[in-house]
Amino acid sequence: MNGRTVLESFPAGGPRGSWPAEEFAQARRSEGLPAEVVMDLATDMFLVIVRSGDVADATA
Template sequence: MNGRTVIERFPAGGPRGSWPAEEFARERRLEGLPAEVVMDLATDMFLVVVRSGDGGAQAAG
């Protein structure tokens, strides 16, 4: 996925007003991991990713 590592996946159809992917990414950022949320249109999922070289290998291991 172009130098990014997926650390968690969330379905796009969550309850209204709920942002579990954003909340998970925020918690990872508070831990020092530069996590961000992207949308995978092919699977209709929100992916929490880190760019390679930003600690992604440690997060996936």
């Protein structure tokens, strides 16, 4: 296990000037969830994740 929960994934080839993964992560952060965006090079996708310890802290 890699210690993260994937909330959503977005293709890396989005429209120019569009950052859907960052926008989604920001919306989750405004809800109190410490979401972050990482790149999965194997699938060429941006993943919005929460690290395992952060999920428990945010929902407690």
